[in-house]
Amino acid sequence: MKIAVLPGDGIGTEIMAEAVKVLKALDLTFEMEEALVGGAAYEAHGHPLPDSTLNLAKAADAVLFGAVGDWKYDKLDRPLRPEQAILGLRKHLGLFANFRPAICYEQLVGASSLKPELIAGLDILIIRELTGDIYFGQPRGRRTAVDGHFPGAEEAFDTMRYSRPEIERIAHVAFQAARKRNKKVTSVDKANVLETFQFWKDVVTEVHAQYPDVELDHMYVDNAAMQLVKAPKKFDVVVTGNMFGDILSDEAAMLTGSIGMLPSASLDKHNKGLYEPSHGSAPDIAGKGIANPLATILSAAMMLRFSLQQPEAADRIESAVRSVLAAGYRTGDIWSEGMKQVGTREMGDAVVAALITKTITKS
Numbered sequence: 507m508k509i510a511v512l513p514g515d516g517i518g519t520e521i522m523a524e525a526v527k528v529l530k531a532l533d534l535t536f537e538m539e540e541a542l543v544g545g546a547a548y549e550a551h552g553h554p555l556p557d558s559t560l561n562l563a564k565a566a567d568a569v570l571f572g573a574v575g576d577w578k579y580d581k582l583d584r585p586l587r588p589e590q591a592i593l594g595l596r597k598h599l600g601l602f603a604n605f606r607p608a609i610c611y612e613q614l615v616g617a618s619s620l621k622p623e624l625i626a627g628l629d630i631l632i633i634r635e636l637t638g639d640i641y642f643g644q645p646r647g648r649r650t651a652v653d654g655h656f657p658g659a660e661e662a663f664d665t666m667r668y669s670r671p672e673i674e675r676i677a678h679v680a681f682q683a684a685r686k687r688n689k690k691v692t693s694v695d696k697a698n699v700l701e702t703f704q705f706w707k708d709v710v711t712e713v714h715a716q717y718p719d720v721e722l723d724h725m726y727v728d729n730a731a732m733q734l735v736k737a738p739k740k741f742d743v744v745v746t747g748n749m750f751g752d753i754l755s756d757e758a759a760m761l762t763g764s765i766g767m768l769p770s771a772s773l774d775k776h777n778k779g780l781y782e783p784s785h786g787s788a789p790d791i792a793g794k795g796i797a798n799p800l801a802t803i804l805s806a807a808m809m810l811r812f813s814l815q816q817p818e819a820a821d822r823i824e825s826a827v828r829s830v831l832a833a834g835y836r837t838g839d840i841w842s843e844g845m846k847q848v849g850t851r852e853m854g855d856a857v858v859a860a861l862i863t864k865t866i867t868k869s
């Protein structure tokens with residue numbers, strides 16, 4: 507099993523060190539090879555995704571990714587900005603399905619801004635299509651308007667589009683994922699206004715005919731945004747397009763209290779994937795040793811389950827994280843009165859200790 511390890515920028519290097527430590531504590535044999543990506547790669551090679559990094563990612567069975575970006579790169583031409591590395595990896599590796607579980611750990615119920623009864627036991631999965639939609643549709647650009655409300659004025663435009671195969675493959679992914687959970691899919695669209703999403707709704711409904719054991723409902727995106735904060739436990743699997751998924755998955759992430767807890771996976775059609783925390787490089791806390799490494803450690807668990815066919819090892823990591831939380835260990839982002847505040851490295855050490863002993867002393 508070969509893993510490409512791409513720590514990236516900011517807290518990326520700090521949280522990745524902990525995830526690697528946890529992987530090394532398992533009784534499995536991995537080949538892990540590290541490479542630069544994002545701003546760090548731009549500094550060293552003049553590009554955020556150098557060929558050497560891309561080739562390593564292509565050759566590996568899975569990619570474990572930290573985070574990229576720093577405000578100091580905001581003035582660079584767009585193709586050279588650190589975040590372009592993620593888009594490049596998605597494109598070259600054919601990653602079209604983004605999985606973002608939003609799980610509320612019993613011990614962290616108090617960290618959410620919602621009432622405990624609304625989120626206790628929350629376990630939903632947002633599946634976002636990653637390669638189509640208005641983010642990639644052509645043409646796009648700026649021009650002089652020839653019609654509309656202000657002919658002759660400068661305007662900007664993008665193109666929203668989805669093809670049938672793009673919708674079919676993400677719908678299959680969602681129905682298959684739902685079969686392993688509570689067998690319910692909510693497809694989120696804006697079919698009342700957008701032609702693209704009427705088509706989306708029609709195609710998802712057609713694919714559903716192959717999954718009679720799974721319940722399907724459709725919801726407009728504005729209602730979905732409301733329902734996520736009103737009654738999030740009503741959802742099981744949510745499937746949606748690239749832009750709506752971008753927004754709703756961040757909203758769902760915050761339901762659980764901290765973005766520092768949330769892993770994600772982006773998969774290709776063979777379940778090869780890129781695994782990364784849902785958060786960014788957090789330049790505001792980089793280098794301080796206080797970042798929460800659990801999202802990255804849980805991303806490593808997803809990698810073991812989805813791409814490396816090691817479900818028992820994934821379960822072990824997830825249960826080690828639960829016992830560390832039960833023992834009261836907290837990084838600053840999830841800390842509350844009476845808990846033991848720890849830094850990035852101590853949190854990683856605690857997970858390793860829980861993995862090895864299967865229990866951890868209460869603080």
Ligand code: NAD
Pocket residue numbers: 517521572573574575576577589592765766782784785786787788789790791796797798799801839
């Ligand atoms: P961010 O997710 O980096 O940080 C948002 C807030 O959450 C900050 O206050 C940060 O300190 C906190 N935070 C994030 N992760 C944390 C963790 N593990 N532990 C504790 N606190 C944590 O988002 P941002 O500030 O909007 O962006 C910073 C940089 O990251 C930008 O350059 C942005 O483009 C980039 N970014 C990268 C990715 C990625 O690599 N996939 C995703 C989002 C943003």
